[in-house]
Amino acid sequence: GVAYLNGEFVPIAEAKISVLDWGFLHSDATYDVVHVWKRRVFRLDAHLDRFWRSAEKLHLTMPVERGKLAEILAECVVRSGLEDAYVEMILTRGISPTFSRDPRDAENQLICFSIPFVWVLPPEKHGTGLSVAVSEVQRIPPESVDPTVKNYHWLDFVTGLYDAYDRGAGSVILQDRSGNLAEGPGFNVFVVKDGTIATPDRGVLEGITRRSAIQIAAKMNIPMEERPVSSTELFAADEAFATSTAGGIIPITQANGAPVGSGHPGPITCTLAKAYWDKHSDPDWS
Ligand code: PLP
CATH class of the missing domain: 3.20.10.10 (D-amino Acid Aminotransferase, subunit A, domain 2)
Known part of the structure; x- marks a missing residue:
């Protein structure tokens, strides 16, 4: 698998976040998952709509435009070399540089990854x-x-x-x-x-x-x-x-x-x- 983190694509095993990230500390994050079948993302627009809606409701700011996110997801799939993939996008509150308890201080971070397809039931x-x-x-x-x-x-x-x-x-x-x-x-x-x-x-x-x-x-x-x-x-x-x-x-x-x-x-x-x-x-x- 391949991940996108801090603006770079890295092997999934090297994709690490800080223990101080509010997503980890407080579940203060939203995410969405698309499935890719024969390299085609299924119902991408519906998933992006929901991801944006969730982010807005949580007062999270998406750091990229919608078209750019679609490109990042596609790039994760291509770089992971997978035909069928489970592709997750995460928007986390991120880290507050002053360790404050004010969520507005944190810098929201986008993380994406592509891994082999995951089934609820094989x-x-x-x-x-x-x-x-x-x-x-x-x-x-x-x-x-x-x-x-x-x-x-x-x-x-x-x-x-x-x-x-x-x-x-x-x-x-x-x-x-x-x-x-x-x-x-x-x-x-x-x-x-x-x-x-x-x-x-x-x-x-x-x-x-x-x-x-x-x-x-x-x-x-x-x-x-x-x-x-x-x-x-x-x-x-x-x-x-x-x-x-x-x-x-x-x-x-x-x-x-x-x-x-x-x-x-x-x-x-x-x-x-x-x-x-x-x-x-x-x-x-x-
Ligand atoms: N309910 C919960 C709690 C979920 O996390 C999910 C998806 O992961 C679903 C339902 C199914 O939603 P979707 O069909 O968009 O995958």
């Missing part, structure tokens, strides 16, 4: 699907932080993952305060019942893949509801799936040790997943 396991536990751990981005800002607050996910592993599951879905489904570590959640799809619409990141799934379903005239979804609905669903830049549309086939629907990837999930991958060669979606 493709050879898509036939089996993802086994999840619905955890009692709540997804509570701190009250004052907008959950639609892509953030590094992952302590709840990490606690939830240990809970899920203890229960023999492969990943976790956290709930919100009202006991409705929120999201998983790096993915949004969908359930399908009687041909209608539903996905949580509150307290979750506005996933780009979530939006892609919603758009594809609309094109195919599959009914889709964005609304609170309870864990009971997941347990009673005909099918369920997760969406993430890290792997697209991923079947969820087990929840809390019991099969979801047939226990195999469902027909609507498979139709959407195929259409999603087909979009990779559709120039309108680049």
Whole structure:
């Protein structure tokens, strides 16, 4: 992999930040991830829009123009020699030269890197699907932080993952305060019942893949509801799936040790997943 840091491209192993960086000390940073398939970035504009929106909401200043960032990302991919890549862009508060506690003193820093593609669930396991536990751990981005800002607050996910592993599951879905489904570590959640799809619409990141799934379903005239979804609905669903830049549309086939629907990837999930991958060669979606 290759990283861009302090205005230079370096091998990923040499990309280091200071322990005094607010991103490290206070999770005071935002980030976004794009996936690159056959050297083409998928849905770059949607990711850049979200990255800029997140930065603005956090009062972070982007040190480069949008076109320049696109060039840096492309250069990271070329220099890393990867055909398929997971490319992350980070904007961190940076370091305050006076060690003050005033975030306005810090110099915001852009960091990008390109590494081999990372999957929520490796493709050879898509036939089996993802086994999840619905955890009692709540997804509570701190009250004052907008959950639609892509953030590094992952302590709840990490606690939830240990809970899920203890229960023999492969990943976790956290709930919100009202006991409705929120999201998983790096993915949004969908359930399908009687041909209608539903996905949580509150307290979750506005996933780009979530939006892609919603758009594809609309094109195919599959009914889709964005609304609170309870864990009971997941347990009673005909099918369920997760969406993430890290792997697209991923079947969820087990929840809390019991099969979801047939226990195999469902027909609507498979139709959407195929259409999603087909979009990779559709120039309108680049
Ligand atoms: N929810 C969280 C908390 C995430 O971190 C992510 C992505 O990493 C997602 C959902 C999925 O978003 P996207 O489809 O944009 O990758």
